[in-house]
Amino acid sequence: MRFLTSLCFSLALGFSLVGKATTVESQNPFVSSIDELMTIETITILPFSDNSQGIFSRPLEAHVIQRLKDLHRWTFIPSPLPTVSASAEELDRNPNLLGTLTESLTADAFVIGSINRGANGMTLQLDLYLKRDSQLFIRVDQKDYPHSDLKSLTQQMDLLLTRLIRQVPFEGRILSRQGQRVTVNLGQRDGLEVDQELSVVQIIRAQRHPHFNFIVGTDKSTLGQVRVLKVDETLSFGIIVSERERGAIQPNSKISGIHPVTYPDPISEPLTRRQDGDLSFGPDPVAWIPKKPPTFGQVGGQFGLGQFNKNLTLSGEDPLDARDRFAPSILVSGELWLTTQWSVSGTMKQAIVSTANPLPSSRPEKLNHHVAQYELMLGYNLRANYDVWGPQVHFMLGYGSHQTTVDSSEPLSFTSLHYYGPMLALRGSFPFLEDQSLGAGAELSLFLRPKLSEGPETSGASYSNKINKFSAFLYHRYSEHIRLQLNLDFDLFSTQFSGAGTRSNPAISTSHRSTTIAAGVFYLF
Numbered sequence: 389m390r391f392l393t394s395l396c397f398s399l400a401l402g403f404s405l406v407g408k409a410t411t412v413e414s415q416n417p418f419v420s421s422i423d424e425l426m427t428i429e430t431i432t433i434l435p436f437s438d439n440s441q442g443i444f445s446r447p448l449e450a451h452v453i454q455r456l457k458d459l460h461r462w463t464f465i466p467s468p469l470p471t472v473s474a475s476a477e478e479l480d481r482n483p484n485l486l487g488t489l490t491e492s493l494t495a496d497a498f499v500i501g502s503i504n505r506g507a508n509g510m511t512l513q514l515d516l517y518l519k520r521d522s523q524l525f526i527r528v529d530q531k532d533y534p535h536s537d538l539k540s541l542t543q544q545m546d547l548l549l550t551r552l553i554r555q556v557p558f559e560g561r562i563l564s565r566q567g568q569r570v571t572v573n574l575g576q577r578d579g580l581e582v583d584q585e586l587s588v589v590q591i592i593r594a595q596r597h598p599h600f601n602f603i604v605g606t607d608k609s610t611l612g613q614v615r616v617l618k619v620d621e622t623l624s625f626g627i628i629v630s631e632r633e634r635g636a637i638q639p640n641s642k643i644s645g646i647h648p649v650t651y652p653d654p655i656s657e658p659l660t661r662r663q664d665g666d667l668s669f670g671p672d673p674v675a676w677i678p679k680k681p682p683t684f685g686q687v688g689g690q691f692g693l694g695q696f697n698k699n700l701t702l703s704g705e706d707p708l709d710a711r712d713r714f715a716p717s718i719l720v721s722g723e724l725w726l727t728t729q730w731s732v733s734g735t736m737k738q739a740i741v742s743t744a745n746p747l748p749s750s751r752p753e754k755l756n757h758h759v760a761q762y763e764l765m766l767g768y769n770l771r772a773n774y775d776v777w778g779p780q781v782h783f784m785l786g787y788g789s790h791q792t793t794v795d796s797s798e799p800l801s802f803t804s805l806h807y808y809g810p811m812l813a814l815r816g817s818f819p820f821l822e823d824q825s826l827g828a829g830a831e832l833s834l835f836l837r838p839k840l841s842e843g844p845e846t847s848g849a850s851y852s853n854k855i856n857k858f859s860a861f862l863y864h865r866y867s868e869h870i871r872l873q874l875n876l877d878f879d880l881f882s883t884q885f886s887g888a889g890t891r892s893n894p895a896i897s898t899s900h901r902s903t904t905i906a907a908g909v910f911y912l913f
Contacts, residue, residue: 418590418609418611418632418633418636418638418641419590419638419640420590420591420592420593422591422592422593422594422606423590423591423592423642424640425518425520425521426518426525426556426557426558426591426594426642427496427561427640428462428496428497428518428556429462429463429496430462430463430464430465430494430495430496430497431456431462431463431464431465431495431496431497431498431499432464432465432466432467432493432495432497432498432499433449433452433453433456433467433498433499433500434467434469434489434498434499434500435449435467435469435470435500436448436449436452436500436501436502436503437500437501437502437503438502438503438504438505439504439505440503440505444503444505444510444538444541445501445502445503447538447542448501448503448512448538448541448542448545449501451542451545451546452499452501452514452545452549455546455549456499459553460573460575460577460622461553461560461573461574462496462497465494465495467493467495467498468492468493469489469492469493489522490517490519490522493519495519496518496519496520497516497517497518497519497525498516498517498519499514499515499516499517499552500514500515500517501513501514501515501545503541505536506532506772507779508531508532508772509531509532509533509534509535509536510530510532510533510534510535510536510541511529511530511531511532511533512529512530512533512541512544512545512548513527513528513529513530513548514527514528514529514545514548514549514552515527515602516552516556523601524600524601524602525602525603526552526555526556526602526603527600527602528548528551528552528555529548530544530547530548531775555603557591557594557603557606557608557642557644558589558591558642558643558644559574559578559643559644559645559646560572560573560574560578560642560643560646561573561639561640561641561642561643562588562614562637562638562639562640562641562642562643563623563639564639565628565637565638565639568627568628569625569626569627569628570614570625570626570627570628570637571623571624571625572586572614572616572623572624572625572626572643573622573623574622574623574624574643574646575619575620575621575622575623575624576619576620576621576622577621577622578646579646580616580619580624580646581616581619582616582617582618582619583615583616584615584616584646585613585614585615585616585629586613586614586615586616586626586643586645586646587610587613587643587644587645588610588611588612588613588614588631588637588641588642588643588644589608589609589610589611589641589642589643589644589645590608590609590611590641590642591606591607591608591642592607592608592609593606593607594606594607597683598683598684599683599725599727599728600728608642608644610632611631611632611636611637611641612628612629612630612631612632612636612637613628613629613630613631614626614627614628614629614637614643615627615629681776681868682776682868682869682912682913683725684724684725684913685722685723685724685725685731685912685913686722686723686871686910686911686912686913687721687722687723687910687911687913688720688721688722688871688873688908688909688910688911689718689719689720689721689908689909690718690719690873690875690906690907690908691716691717691718691719691906691907691908692716692717692718692719692739692875692877692904692905692906692907693714693715693716693717693904693905693906694714694715694717694739694877694902694903694904694905694906695711695712695713695714695715695902695903695904696711696712696715696739696741696743696757696759696900696901696902697709697710697711697900697901697902698710698711698743698757698792698802698898698899698900699897699898699899699900700801700802700847700895700897700898701895701896701897701898702893702894702895702896703893703894703895703896704893705893708746708747708801708802709746710743710744710745710746710755710802711743712741712742712743712757715739715740715741715742715759715902715904716739716740717737717738717739717740717759717904717906718737718738718739719735719736719737719738719906719908720735720736720737721733721734721735721736722734723767725769728769728771729768729769729770730766730767730768730769731766731767731769731782732764732765732766732767733763733764733765733767733784733786734762734763734764734765735761735762735763735765736760736761736762737759737760737761738758738759738760738761739758739759739902739904740756740757740758740759741756741757741758741759742754742755742756742757743755743757745797745801746801747797747799747800747801749799750797750798750799750800750801751797751798752795752797755794755795755797755801755802756794756795757792757793757794757795757802758792758793758794759790759791759792759902760789760790760791760793761788761789761790761791762788762789763786763787763788763789763811764786764787765784765785765786765787765811765813766784766785766786767782767783767784767785768782768783768784769781769782770782770783775824776912777819777824777827777865778818778819778824779816779817779818779819780816780817780818781814781815781816782813782814782815782816783813783814784811784812784813784814784815785810785811785812785813786810786811786813787808787809787810787811788807788808788809788810788811788833788835789806789807789808790806790807790808790855790881791804791805791806791807792804792805792806792900796844799892799893800844800845800891800892800893803842803843803844803845803846803847803891803898804842804843804844805840805841805842805881805883805898805900806840806841806842807835807838807839807840807853807855807881808838808839808841809835809836809837809838809839810835810836810837811833811834811835811836812833812834812836813831813832813833813834814831814832815829815830815831815832816829816830816831817829817830817861817863819865823865824865825864825865826862826863826864826865827862827863827865828860828861828862828863829860829861829863830858830859830860830861831857831858831859831861832856832857832858833856833857833858834855834856834857835853835855838853838855839853840853840883842889845889845890845891846889846890846891847885847889847891847894847895847898848885848886848887848888848889848894848895849885849886849887849888849889850885850886850887851883851884851885851886852883852884852886853881853882853883854880854881854882854883855880855881855882856878856879856880857877857878857879857880858877858878859875859876859877859878860875860876861873861874861875861876862874868912869911869912869913870909870910870911870912871909871910871912872907872908872909872910873907873908873909873910874905874906874907875904875905875906875907875908876903876904876905877902877903877904877905877906878901878902878903879901879902879904880899880901881899881900881901882897882898882899883897883898883899884896884897885897885898
């Protein structure tokens with residue numbers, strides 16, 4: 389009886405341990421939310437778009453569909469959407485459209501493409517989206533491609549699809565596990581060989597682009613190693629040789645680094661003869677770090693010298709005219725890019741003008757004029773290929789204030805004028821050279837029904853104002869984040885008076901104009 393009791397206890401303990409072991413192995417605590425988000429088993433294609441009535445989009449879409457069907461990494465599922473009303477650019481501007489598009493999709497991910505003909509050539513773009521979060525996952529593009537024949541564009545689309553696949557932060561997945569044996573969705577097509585060791589990883593963190601939100605980098609944690617025992621065309625079978633903890637490697641664990649990076653033997657080529665020899669191995673070597681392109685905005689300042697003219701036409705008297713040929717000015721401006729299209733900008737300009745008092749017997753003989761301009765604008769930006777250094781057009785609407793304060797004089801000659809009101813502006817720029825190092829642009833600003841405040845006395849009972857501002861500029865791309873700019877600015881403010889004001893000698897009209905040459909530096913961040 390004692391023997392049977394001991395035997396039953398041992399069997400119960402054994403079954404309990406086996407059950408616990410099975411439970412530990414079937415659970416995988418090494419799955420982060422971002423790792424699970426990036427798991428792709430099925431994929432589909434949404435209809436491509438172009439600006440040529442489908443001449444390019446339809447055949448290139450069919451070609452990419454065939455390529456994805458031949459690709460064994462993912463299972464292709466036909467899209468239930470025959471057409472898509474939103475283009476890739478519209479999805480960037482309105483991410484909420486993605487939720488509507490993905491409601492009827494059953495695939496884990498979908499690809500959408502665009503092909504557009506521009507002044508500098510063809511622009512091709514492929515975007516990979518994940519259904520689980522309806523966000524852009526990977527973007528690849530080819531800008532200003534010089535050929536537009538279908539054969540060349542098909543070859544470029546092949547290259548883009550290859551780049552897109554390679555930017556997925558893992559090469560394959562574990563399909564199944566039994567004990568220490570696993571099945572991998574990679575094979576001879578992917579270059580796997582018998583006895584090759586594969587790294588199994590978990591994605592623990594992802595860095596996204598601040599505007600477009602696609603993945604720009606990932607952090608990974610190694611879960612273990614798998615040795616390949618048998619290789620078929622699209623599948624491989626292996627054995628786990630190590631893992632962080634028992635059961636860490638499970639189905640959908642990611643395979644990474646199947647093609648290790650190799651470097652040339654430094655002994656076979658003297659380091660100082662390499663193209664980067666002076667940078668890395670010269671007398672003062674420094675580490676080379678790639679610079680991130682500007683994505684948030686810009687700030688800058690300019691110093692200028694200009695000619696200032698002021699005119700006042702009096703009723704029954706000779707007109708008053710004053711000028712300063714060398715009026716210094718300083719401008720400070722900043723712009724914040726809220727999205728790829730929308731921005732907020734502000735400008736402050738100050739100038740000091742000194743003129744002779746043109747009214748006979750009036751004192752003082754010299755008059756100082758202080759010019760202050762303030763502008764706050766909301767802009768809608770159209771940039772070619774989302775490139776801050778490429779061609780672009782800005783539409784701006786905002787508020788402007790222009791004030792000219794002059795010294796008091798006796799008898800009164802000039803009055804201080806303050807123009808203010810809503811503004812409309814249009815600015816465009818484009819690079820001259822292929823490397824975008826030199827370019828030009830222009831800006832036109834108009835006040836919409838500007839108001840006028842005058843002091844210490846008024847020149848008329850009512851007024852009619854006209855204000856125009858025009859600027860032409862050249863710029864040099866000094867570095868990825870620094871722009872040097874030379875401006876030629878023209879400002880014209882004019883007012884027609886009617887009725888009698890408070891001054892003893894009523895005025896018919898007044899105007900002042902300035903022409904300024906300014907140079908400065910802008911920092912793009």
